Amino acid sequence: MTTLDINCDMGEGFGAYTMGDDLALLDHVTSANIACGFHAGDPPTMRRVVGAAFARGVQVGAHPSFPDLQGFGRRNMQVSPNDAHAMVVYQVGALSGFARAAGGRLNHVKAHGALYNMAAKDRALADAIARAVHDVDPTLILFGLAGSQMIAAAEALGLRTASEVFADRSYQDDGSLTSRGQPGAMIEDVSRSLAQVRQMLSGSVRAVSGRDVPLRAETLCIHGDQPGALDFARSLRAALQSDGVVLEAPRHG
Template identity: 85%
Template sequence: MTATRLDLNCDMGEGFGAYAMGNDIAILDHVTSANIACGFHAGDPPTMRRVVGAALARGVAVGAHPGLPDLQGFGRRAMQVSPAEAYAMVVYQVGALMGFAQAAGGRLNHVKAHGALYNMAAKDRALADAIAQAVRDVDPSLVFFGLAGSEMIRAAEALGLQAAAEVFADRSYQDDGSLSPRGQPGAMIEDPAQSLAQVRQMLAGSVRAVSGRIVPLQADTLCIHGDQPGALEFARTLREALRGDGVVLQAPQRAAARAEAEARHG
Protein backbone atom coordinates (compact mmCIF):
# COMPACT_ATOMS: atom_id res chain seq x y z
CA MET A 1 0.00 0.00 0.00
CA THR A 2 1.24 3.49 -0.81
CA ALA A 3 -0.83 5.38 1.79
CA THR A 4 0.34 4.95 5.37
CA ARG A 5 -1.91 7.57 6.96
CA LEU A 6 -5.68 7.65 6.67
CA ASP A 7 -8.69 9.27 8.28
CA LEU A 8 -11.62 6.96 9.08
CA ASN A 9 -14.82 9.02 9.05
CA CYS A 10 -18.47 8.20 9.65
CA ASP A 11 -21.69 10.06 8.86
CA MET A 12 -23.76 10.20 12.05
CA GLY A 13 -26.13 12.16 14.26
CA GLU A 14 -28.91 11.35 11.81
CA GLY A 15 -31.71 10.59 14.23
CA PHE A 16 -34.21 13.29 15.17
CA GLY A 17 -37.11 13.67 17.55
CA ALA A 18 -38.33 10.23 18.60
CA TYR A 19 -36.45 8.55 15.73
CA ALA A 20 -33.11 6.94 16.50
CA MET A 21 -30.74 5.95 13.71
CA GLY A 22 -27.39 4.22 13.83
CA ASN A 23 -25.19 3.32 16.77
CA ASP A 24 -23.29 6.59 16.94
CA ILE A 25 -21.76 6.40 20.39
CA ALA A 26 -20.32 2.91 19.89
CA ILE A 27 -19.02 3.75 16.40
CA LEU A 28 -17.18 6.78 17.79
CA ASP A 29 -14.79 4.39 19.52
CA HIS A 30 -13.58 3.16 16.11
CA VAL A 31 -13.36 6.26 13.88
CA THR A 32 -11.19 9.37 13.78
CA SER A 33 -13.71 11.83 12.29
CA ALA A 34 -17.46 12.29 12.73
CA ASN A 35 -19.61 14.04 10.12
CA ILE A 36 -22.64 15.20 12.08
CA ALA A 37 -26.01 16.00 10.47
CA CYS A 38 -27.09 19.61 10.91
CA GLY A 39 -30.89 19.37 10.88
CA PHE A 40 -31.78 19.69 7.19
CA HIS A 41 -31.63 16.11 5.91
CA ALA A 42 -31.55 14.62 9.43
CA GLY A 43 -30.59 15.45 12.99
CA ASP A 44 -31.95 17.99 15.43
CA PRO A 45 -30.45 20.28 18.08
CA PRO A 46 -30.45 17.75 20.96
CA THR A 47 -28.90 15.08 18.72
CA MET A 48 -26.30 17.50 17.42
CA ARG A 49 -25.35 18.47 20.96
CA ARG A 50 -25.16 14.86 22.17
CA VAL A 51 -23.05 13.54 19.31
CA VAL A 52 -20.73 16.55 19.25
CA GLY A 53 -20.09 16.14 22.98
CA ALA A 54 -19.50 12.40 22.66
CA ALA A 55 -17.08 12.88 19.75
CA LEU A 56 -15.07 15.55 21.53
CA ALA A 57 -14.88 13.42 24.67
CA ARG A 58 -13.26 10.64 22.62
CA GLY A 59 -10.87 12.88 20.70
CA VAL A 60 -12.76 12.36 17.44
CA ALA A 61 -12.62 15.28 14.98
CA VAL A 62 -16.00 16.99 14.63
CA GLY A 63 -17.30 17.90 11.18
CA ALA A 64 -20.48 19.45 9.84
CA HIS A 65 -22.53 17.33 7.43
CA PRO A 66 -24.86 19.77 5.64
CA GLY A 67 -27.50 18.43 3.29
CA LEU A 68 -30.58 19.38 1.32
CA PRO A 69 -33.75 20.37 3.24
CA ASP A 70 -35.44 16.99 2.77
CA LEU A 71 -36.16 15.07 5.98
CA GLN A 72 -38.58 12.68 4.29
CA GLY A 73 -36.08 11.76 1.60
CA PHE A 74 -33.10 11.79 3.99
CA GLY A 75 -31.38 14.27 1.70
CA ARG A 76 -30.83 11.62 -0.94
CA ARG A 77 -33.27 13.00 -3.52
CA ALA A 78 -31.87 15.46 -6.04
CA MET A 79 -33.37 18.95 -5.80
CA GLN A 80 -33.08 21.88 -8.16
CA VAL A 81 -31.09 24.36 -6.08
CA SER A 82 -29.11 27.31 -7.33
CA PRO A 83 -25.52 27.93 -6.27
CA ALA A 84 -26.75 30.87 -4.19
CA GLU A 85 -29.25 28.65 -2.38
CA ALA A 86 -26.62 25.97 -1.79
CA TYR A 87 -24.25 28.60 -0.39
CA ALA A 88 -26.86 29.83 2.10
CA MET A 89 -27.83 26.30 3.15
CA VAL A 90 -24.23 25.38 3.87
CA VAL A 91 -23.41 28.56 5.80
CA TYR A 92 -26.53 28.07 7.93
CA GLN A 93 -25.83 24.44 8.76
CA VAL A 94 -22.08 24.76 9.30
CA GLY A 95 -22.69 27.70 11.60
CA ALA A 96 -25.14 25.67 13.67
CA LEU A 97 -22.77 22.73 14.15
CA MET A 98 -19.87 25.09 14.83
CA GLY A 99 -21.92 26.64 17.62
CA PHE A 100 -22.43 23.27 19.32
CA ALA A 101 -18.74 22.43 19.01
CA GLN A 102 -17.70 25.72 20.59
CA ALA A 103 -20.32 25.42 23.33
CA ALA A 104 -18.85 22.02 24.22
CA GLY A 105 -15.36 23.49 24.46
CA GLY A 106 -14.13 22.19 21.11
CA ARG A 107 -13.68 23.35 17.54
CA LEU A 108 -15.19 22.37 14.24
CA ASN A 109 -12.58 20.58 12.11
CA HIS A 110 -14.12 19.89 8.71
CA VAL A 111 -17.16 20.02 6.44
CA LYS A 112 -18.57 17.29 4.25
CA ALA A 113 -21.74 17.70 2.18
CA HIS A 114 -24.36 14.96 2.44
CA GLY A 115 -26.20 12.72 0.02
CA ALA A 116 -27.65 14.27 -3.10
CA LEU A 117 -25.97 17.60 -2.43
CA TYR A 118 -22.60 15.80 -2.30
CA ASN A 119 -23.22 13.78 -5.45
CA MET A 120 -24.56 16.78 -7.38
CA ALA A 121 -21.58 18.95 -6.42
CA ALA A 122 -19.16 16.16 -7.36
CA LYS A 123 -20.06 16.80 -11.02
CA ASP A 124 -21.43 20.38 -11.01
CA ARG A 125 -18.57 22.87 -10.67
CA ALA A 126 -20.85 25.85 -10.00
CA LEU A 127 -22.47 24.00 -7.11
CA ALA A 128 -19.08 22.80 -5.86
CA ASP A 129 -17.76 26.37 -5.97
CA ALA A 130 -20.74 27.61 -3.94
CA ILE A 131 -20.26 24.98 -1.22
CA ALA A 132 -16.52 25.55 -1.03
CA GLN A 133 -17.03 29.33 -0.88
CA ALA A 134 -19.52 28.89 1.95
CA VAL A 135 -16.99 26.85 3.93
CA ARG A 136 -14.23 29.36 3.24
CA ASP A 137 -16.39 32.30 4.28
CA VAL A 138 -17.35 30.65 7.57
CA ASP A 139 -13.79 29.58 8.42
CA PRO A 140 -11.00 29.23 5.82
CA SER A 141 -9.04 26.90 8.11
CA LEU A 142 -11.70 24.16 7.93
CA VAL A 143 -10.84 20.98 6.05
CA PHE A 144 -13.10 20.35 3.04
CA PHE A 145 -14.08 16.71 2.45
CA GLY A 146 -15.04 15.85 -1.13
CA LEU A 147 -15.26 12.83 -3.40
CA ALA A 148 -11.79 11.90 -4.64
CA GLY A 149 -11.12 13.29 -8.11
CA SER A 150 -14.35 15.31 -8.19
CA GLU A 151 -15.25 18.93 -8.86
CA MET A 152 -15.52 19.44 -5.09
CA ILE A 153 -11.82 18.78 -4.63
CA ARG A 154 -10.93 21.11 -7.50
CA ALA A 155 -13.23 23.85 -6.18
CA ALA A 156 -11.77 23.63 -2.68
CA GLU A 157 -8.18 23.73 -3.93
CA ALA A 158 -8.96 26.70 -6.19
CA LEU A 159 -10.08 28.66 -3.11
CA GLY A 160 -7.06 27.67 -1.07
CA LEU A 161 -8.95 25.33 1.24
CA GLN A 162 -7.31 22.21 2.60
CA ALA A 163 -9.06 19.41 0.71
CA ALA A 164 -9.33 15.79 1.84
CA ALA A 165 -10.07 13.33 -0.97
CA GLU A 166 -12.75 10.96 0.27
CA VAL A 167 -13.23 7.31 -0.66
CA PHE A 168 -15.93 4.90 0.47
CA ALA A 169 -15.65 1.55 2.18
CA ASP A 170 -19.28 0.53 1.71
CA ARG A 171 -20.07 1.80 -1.80
CA SER A 172 -19.18 0.58 -5.27
CA TYR A 173 -17.86 2.85 -8.02
CA GLN A 174 -18.63 3.77 -11.62
CA ASP A 175 -16.11 4.18 -14.45
CA ASP A 176 -15.89 7.97 -13.94
CA GLY A 177 -15.00 7.61 -10.25
CA SER A 178 -18.50 8.49 -9.06
CA LEU A 179 -20.43 6.34 -6.61
CA SER A 180 -22.91 3.81 -7.94
CA PRO A 181 -26.48 5.08 -7.52
CA ARG A 182 -28.08 3.58 -4.42
CA GLY A 183 -30.90 2.00 -6.42
CA GLN A 184 -28.48 0.06 -8.58
CA PRO A 185 -27.71 -3.58 -7.67
CA GLY A 186 -24.37 -3.82 -5.89
CA ALA A 187 -24.27 -0.14 -4.98
CA MET A 188 -23.87 -0.97 -1.29
CA ILE A 189 -21.08 -3.26 -0.09
CA GLU A 190 -22.36 -5.20 2.92
CA ASP A 191 -19.58 -7.79 3.26
CA PRO A 192 -16.75 -6.50 5.50
CA ALA A 193 -14.19 -8.71 3.71
CA GLN A 194 -15.17 -7.31 0.31
CA SER A 195 -15.06 -3.82 1.75
CA LEU A 196 -11.61 -4.34 3.22
CA ALA A 197 -10.27 -5.62 -0.10
CA GLN A 198 -11.60 -2.50 -1.82
CA VAL A 199 -10.11 -0.24 0.85
CA ARG A 200 -6.68 -1.83 0.48
CA GLN A 201 -6.80 -1.30 -3.27
CA MET A 202 -7.85 2.33 -2.80
CA LEU A 203 -4.95 2.91 -0.42
CA ALA A 204 -2.70 1.69 -3.23
CA GLY A 205 -4.19 4.34 -5.52
CA SER A 206 -7.10 2.83 -7.45
CA VAL A 207 -10.51 1.18 -7.25
CA ARG A 208 -12.18 -1.44 -9.43
CA ALA A 209 -15.46 -0.09 -10.84
CA VAL A 210 -18.49 -2.36 -11.16
CA SER A 211 -17.63 -2.72 -14.87
CA GLY A 212 -14.22 -4.09 -13.94
CA ARG A 213 -12.36 -0.96 -15.01
CA ILE A 214 -9.51 0.20 -12.76
CA VAL A 215 -10.04 3.84 -11.77
CA PRO A 216 -7.13 5.79 -10.22
CA LEU A 217 -7.89 7.84 -7.11
CA GLN A 218 -6.36 9.40 -4.02
CA ALA A 219 -7.46 8.30 -0.55
CA ASP A 220 -7.14 10.81 2.30
CA THR A 221 -10.27 9.98 4.27
CA LEU A 222 -12.36 6.80 4.25
CA CYS A 223 -16.12 6.90 4.87
CA ILE A 224 -18.53 4.42 6.32
CA HIS A 225 -22.22 5.23 6.69
CA GLY A 226 -23.56 5.17 10.23
CA ASP A 227 -27.09 4.36 9.04
CA GLN A 228 -26.01 1.19 7.22
CA PRO A 229 -26.86 -2.12 8.90
CA GLY A 230 -23.68 -3.52 10.41
CA ALA A 231 -21.94 -0.13 10.49
CA LEU A 232 -20.40 -0.85 13.88
CA GLU A 233 -18.91 -4.14 12.66
CA PHE A 234 -17.62 -2.38 9.52
CA ALA A 235 -15.91 0.28 11.61
CA ARG A 236 -14.39 -2.24 14.02
CA THR A 237 -13.19 -4.58 11.27
CA LEU A 238 -11.67 -1.82 9.15
CA ARG A 239 -9.92 -0.17 12.07
CA GLU A 240 -8.33 -3.39 13.28
CA ALA A 241 -7.30 -4.52 9.79
CA LEU A 242 -5.84 -1.18 8.76
CA ARG A 243 -3.87 -0.91 11.96
CA GLY A 244 -2.60 -4.41 11.33
CA ASP A 245 -1.47 -3.24 7.89
CA GLY A 246 0.56 -0.46 9.51
CA VAL A 247 -1.78 2.34 8.47
CA VAL A 248 -1.86 5.27 10.92
CA LEU A 249 -5.46 6.33 11.49
CA GLN A 250 -5.58 10.07 12.04
CA ALA A 251 -8.00 12.87 11.21
CA PRO A 252 -6.77 15.69 8.97
CA GLN A 253 -6.29 18.79 11.11
CA ARG A 254 -7.54 22.28 10.36
CA ALA A 255 -4.75 24.60 9.30
CA ALA A 256 -5.20 26.68 12.48
CA ALA A 257 -4.98 23.59 14.67
CA ARG A 258 -1.76 22.49 12.99
CA ALA A 259 -0.24 25.93 13.46
CA GLU A 260 -1.25 25.96 17.14
CA ALA A 261 0.25 22.51 17.69
CA GLU A 262 3.49 23.47 15.96
CA ALA A 263 3.74 26.62 18.09
CA ARG A 264 3.25 24.62 21.31
CA HIS A 265 5.86 22.05 20.36
CA GLY A 266 8.13 24.28 18.32
Protein backbone atom coordinates in the same frame (compact mmCIF):
# COMPACT_ATOMS: atom_id res chain seq x y z
CA MET B 1 4.00 5.09 6.35
CA THR B 2 0.39 5.20 5.18
CA THR B 3 -1.99 7.50 7.07
CA LEU B 4 -5.76 7.35 6.71
CA ASP B 5 -8.71 9.07 8.33
CA ILE B 6 -11.86 7.03 9.00
CA ASN B 7 -14.99 9.17 8.95
CA CYS B 8 -18.60 8.30 9.64
CA ASP B 9 -21.87 10.16 9.09
CA MET B 10 -23.56 10.54 12.47
CA GLY B 11 -26.25 12.30 14.46
CA GLU B 12 -28.85 11.26 11.92
CA GLY B 13 -31.66 10.61 14.33
CA PHE B 14 -34.46 13.14 14.71
CA GLY B 15 -36.87 13.67 17.58
CA ALA B 16 -38.03 10.26 18.80
CA TYR B 17 -36.30 8.47 15.91
CA THR B 18 -32.80 7.06 16.18
CA MET B 19 -30.48 5.83 13.45
CA GLY B 20 -27.21 4.01 14.05
CA ASP B 21 -25.26 3.54 17.26
CA ASP B 22 -23.35 6.82 17.26
CA LEU B 23 -21.71 6.48 20.64
CA ALA B 24 -20.36 2.99 19.92
CA LEU B 25 -19.20 3.93 16.41
CA LEU B 26 -17.21 6.86 17.79
CA ASP B 27 -14.79 4.36 19.31
CA HIS B 28 -13.80 3.16 15.83
CA VAL B 29 -13.52 6.34 13.75
CA THR B 30 -11.26 9.38 13.72
CA SER B 31 -13.72 11.91 12.23
CA ALA B 32 -17.46 12.37 12.70
CA ASN B 33 -19.69 14.16 10.18
CA ILE B 34 -22.70 15.35 12.14
CA ALA B 35 -26.08 16.07 10.57
CA CYS B 36 -27.18 19.69 10.89
CA GLY B 37 -30.96 19.40 10.82
CA PHE B 38 -31.78 19.62 7.12
CA HIS B 39 -31.80 15.89 6.27
CA ALA B 40 -31.65 14.57 9.84
CA GLY B 41 -30.52 15.63 13.28
CA ASP B 42 -31.91 18.12 15.76
CA PRO B 43 -30.35 20.41 18.38
CA PRO B 44 -30.25 17.87 21.25
CA THR B 45 -28.77 15.22 18.96
CA MET B 46 -26.19 17.63 17.59
CA ARG B 47 -25.13 18.65 21.09
CA ARG B 48 -24.95 15.05 22.32
CA VAL B 49 -22.89 13.68 19.44
CA VAL B 50 -20.53 16.67 19.34
CA GLY B 51 -19.82 16.29 23.06
CA ALA B 52 -19.31 12.54 22.77
CA ALA B 53 -16.93 12.97 19.83
CA PHE B 54 -14.78 15.50 21.66
CA ALA B 55 -14.69 13.25 24.73
CA ARG B 56 -13.17 10.51 22.57
CA GLY B 57 -10.73 12.71 20.68
CA VAL B 58 -12.68 12.39 17.43
CA GLN B 59 -12.61 15.36 15.04
CA VAL B 60 -16.00 16.98 14.43
CA GLY B 61 -17.34 18.06 11.07
CA ALA B 62 -20.57 19.54 9.74
CA HIS B 63 -22.66 17.37 7.39
CA PRO B 64 -24.90 19.81 5.48
CA SER B 65 -27.63 18.69 3.12
CA PHE B 66 -30.46 19.81 0.93
CA PRO B 67 -33.55 20.67 3.06
CA ASP B 68 -35.11 17.22 2.71
CA LEU B 69 -36.08 15.55 5.98
CA GLN B 70 -38.64 13.32 4.32
CA GLY B 71 -36.21 12.02 1.72
CA PHE B 72 -33.20 11.91 4.07
CA GLY B 73 -31.37 14.32 1.80
CA ARG B 74 -31.07 11.74 -0.96
CA ARG B 75 -33.37 13.40 -3.49
CA ASN B 76 -31.87 15.71 -6.09
CA MET B 77 -32.97 19.33 -5.81
CA GLN B 78 -32.37 22.14 -8.23
CA VAL B 79 -31.19 25.19 -6.30
CA SER B 80 -29.34 28.32 -7.32
CA PRO B 81 -25.70 28.77 -6.28
CA ASN B 82 -26.79 31.59 -3.96
CA ASP B 83 -29.35 29.35 -2.25
CA ALA B 84 -26.83 26.52 -1.95
CA HIS B 85 -24.35 28.93 -0.38
CA ALA B 86 -26.93 30.12 2.14
CA MET B 87 -27.98 26.56 3.06
CA VAL B 88 -24.40 25.51 3.75
CA VAL B 89 -23.52 28.65 5.72
CA TYR B 90 -26.60 28.13 7.89
CA GLN B 91 -25.83 24.49 8.66
CA VAL B 92 -22.09 24.85 9.16
CA GLY B 93 -22.71 27.82 11.42
CA ALA B 94 -25.12 25.80 13.54
CA LEU B 95 -22.76 22.88 14.04
CA SER B 96 -19.86 25.25 14.68
CA GLY B 97 -21.89 26.81 17.49
CA PHE B 98 -22.37 23.44 19.17
CA ALA B 99 -18.67 22.69 18.81
CA ARG B 100 -17.74 25.95 20.51
CA ALA B 101 -20.33 25.42 23.23
CA ALA B 102 -18.70 22.05 23.95
CA GLY B 103 -15.29 23.69 24.31
CA GLY B 104 -13.94 22.59 20.92
CA ARG B 105 -13.82 23.69 17.32
CA LEU B 106 -15.25 22.52 14.04
CA ASN B 107 -12.64 20.70 11.94
CA HIS B 108 -14.20 19.98 8.57
CA VAL B 109 -17.27 19.98 6.35
CA LYS B 110 -18.67 17.15 4.24
CA ALA B 111 -21.84 17.52 2.19
CA HIS B 112 -24.48 14.80 2.49
CA GLY B 113 -26.38 12.65 0.03
CA ALA B 114 -27.68 14.28 -3.12
CA LEU B 115 -25.88 17.54 -2.36
CA TYR B 116 -22.58 15.63 -2.18
CA ASN B 117 -23.21 13.58 -5.32
CA MET B 118 -24.45 16.50 -7.41
CA ALA B 119 -21.55 18.72 -6.37
CA ALA B 120 -19.11 15.98 -7.37
CA LYS B 121 -20.04 16.67 -11.01
CA ASP B 122 -21.61 20.17 -10.99
CA ARG B 123 -18.84 22.77 -10.72
CA ALA B 124 -21.22 25.67 -10.04
CA LEU B 125 -22.75 23.83 -7.09
CA ALA B 126 -19.32 22.75 -5.88
CA ASP B 127 -18.11 26.36 -6.07
CA ALA B 128 -21.08 27.52 -3.99
CA ILE B 129 -20.41 24.93 -1.28
CA ALA B 130 -16.68 25.66 -1.20
CA ARG B 131 -17.33 29.40 -1.02
CA ALA B 132 -19.77 28.91 1.86
CA VAL B 133 -17.22 26.91 3.82
CA HIS B 134 -14.52 29.48 3.08
CA ASP B 135 -16.79 32.34 4.12
CA VAL B 136 -17.61 30.71 7.46
CA ASP B 137 -14.01 29.71 8.26
CA PRO B 138 -11.21 29.45 5.66
CA THR B 139 -9.23 27.10 7.93
CA LEU B 140 -11.87 24.36 7.72
CA ILE B 141 -11.08 21.22 5.70
CA LEU B 142 -13.53 20.30 2.96
CA PHE B 143 -14.13 16.57 2.41
CA GLY B 144 -15.13 15.61 -1.12
CA LEU B 145 -15.24 12.62 -3.44
CA ALA B 146 -11.72 11.85 -4.68
CA GLY B 147 -11.11 13.36 -8.10
CA SER B 148 -14.39 15.30 -8.10
CA GLN B 149 -15.40 18.88 -8.84
CA MET B 150 -15.83 19.37 -5.09
CA ILE B 151 -12.11 18.87 -4.52
CA ALA B 152 -11.22 21.11 -7.48
CA ALA B 153 -13.54 23.90 -6.29
CA ALA B 154 -12.12 23.82 -2.77
CA GLU B 155 -8.53 23.86 -3.98
CA ALA B 156 -9.29 26.82 -6.26
CA LEU B 157 -10.31 28.82 -3.16
CA GLY B 158 -7.27 27.74 -1.20
CA LEU B 159 -9.19 25.46 1.16
CA ARG B 160 -7.53 22.37 2.55
CA THR B 161 -9.17 19.23 1.22
CA ALA B 162 -9.45 15.56 2.10
CA SER B 163 -10.10 13.25 -0.84
CA GLU B 164 -12.75 10.80 0.26
CA VAL B 165 -13.16 7.15 -0.67
CA PHE B 166 -15.80 4.65 0.39
CA ALA B 167 -15.40 1.24 1.97
CA ASP B 168 -19.03 0.25 1.53
CA ARG B 169 -19.92 1.62 -1.92
CA SER B 170 -19.08 0.43 -5.42
CA TYR B 171 -17.70 2.72 -8.12
CA GLN B 172 -18.35 3.62 -11.74
CA ASP B 173 -15.75 4.14 -14.48
CA ASP B 174 -15.73 7.93 -14.00
CA GLY B 175 -14.88 7.57 -10.29
CA SER B 176 -18.43 8.32 -9.14
CA LEU B 177 -20.33 6.14 -6.71
CA THR B 178 -22.86 3.63 -8.00
CA SER B 179 -26.35 4.99 -7.41
CA ARG B 180 -28.03 3.46 -4.38
CA GLY B 181 -30.93 2.41 -6.58
CA GLN B 182 -28.72 0.09 -8.64
CA PRO B 183 -27.81 -3.50 -7.71
CA GLY B 184 -24.44 -3.83 -6.01
CA ALA B 185 -24.29 -0.21 -4.89
CA MET B 186 -23.63 -1.16 -1.26
CA ILE B 187 -20.81 -3.46 -0.14
CA GLU B 188 -21.77 -5.30 3.04
CA ASP B 189 -19.16 -8.06 3.00
CA VAL B 190 -16.21 -6.97 5.17
CA SER B 191 -13.59 -8.99 3.29
CA ARG B 192 -14.65 -7.50 -0.04
CA SER B 193 -14.71 -4.03 1.47
CA LEU B 194 -11.25 -4.46 2.95
CA ALA B 195 -9.88 -5.63 -0.40
CA GLN B 196 -11.31 -2.48 -2.00
CA VAL B 197 -9.79 -0.24 0.68
CA ARG B 198 -6.37 -1.83 0.30
CA GLN B 199 -6.48 -1.24 -3.44
CA MET B 200 -7.57 2.37 -2.92
CA LEU B 201 -4.65 2.97 -0.58
CA SER B 202 -2.46 1.86 -3.48
CA GLY B 203 -4.03 4.49 -5.73
CA SER B 204 -6.95 2.94 -7.61
CA VAL B 205 -10.35 1.31 -7.26
CA ARG B 206 -11.94 -1.43 -9.36
CA ALA B 207 -15.19 -0.17 -10.88
CA VAL B 208 -18.19 -2.45 -11.35
CA SER B 209 -17.14 -2.77 -15.01
CA GLY B 210 -13.83 -4.31 -13.93
CA ARG B 211 -11.80 -1.25 -14.88
CA ASP B 212 -9.23 0.10 -12.40
CA VAL B 213 -9.86 3.82 -11.81
CA PRO B 214 -7.08 6.00 -10.32
CA LEU B 215 -7.92 7.94 -7.16
CA ARG B 216 -6.39 9.44 -4.03
CA ALA B 217 -7.46 8.07 -0.65
CA GLU B 218 -7.10 10.42 2.32
CA THR B 219 -10.30 9.85 4.28
CA LEU B 220 -12.39 6.69 4.28
CA CYS B 221 -16.16 6.85 4.82
CA ILE B 222 -18.21 4.18 6.50
CA HIS B 223 -21.97 4.62 6.83
CA GLY B 224 -23.43 4.46 10.32
CA ASP B 225 -26.93 3.73 9.01
CA GLN B 226 -26.14 0.50 7.17
CA PRO B 227 -26.97 -2.90 8.72
CA GLY B 228 -24.16 -4.17 10.95
CA ALA B 229 -22.34 -0.84 10.82
CA LEU B 230 -20.66 -1.29 14.20
CA ASP B 231 -19.20 -4.71 13.41
CA PHE B 232 -18.21 -3.45 9.97
CA ALA B 233 -16.34 -0.47 11.44
CA ARG B 234 -14.67 -2.56 14.13
CA SER B 235 -13.43 -5.20 11.70
CA LEU B 236 -12.24 -2.67 9.13
CA ARG B 237 -10.31 -0.64 11.69
CA ALA B 238 -8.64 -3.72 13.17
CA ALA B 239 -7.57 -4.97 9.74
CA LEU B 240 -6.11 -1.61 8.72
CA GLN B 241 -4.19 -1.32 11.96
CA SER B 242 -2.87 -4.83 11.42
CA ASP B 243 -1.67 -3.69 7.99
CA GLY B 244 0.32 -0.91 9.69
CA VAL B 245 -1.92 1.93 8.49
CA VAL B 246 -1.83 4.93 10.85
CA LEU B 247 -5.41 6.02 11.56
CA GLU B 248 -5.44 9.77 12.05
CA ALA B 249 -7.75 12.62 11.14
CA PRO B 250 -6.58 15.68 9.22
CA ARG B 251 -6.74 18.79 11.41
CA HIS B 252 -7.84 22.30 10.53
CA GLY B 253 -5.23 25.04 10.22
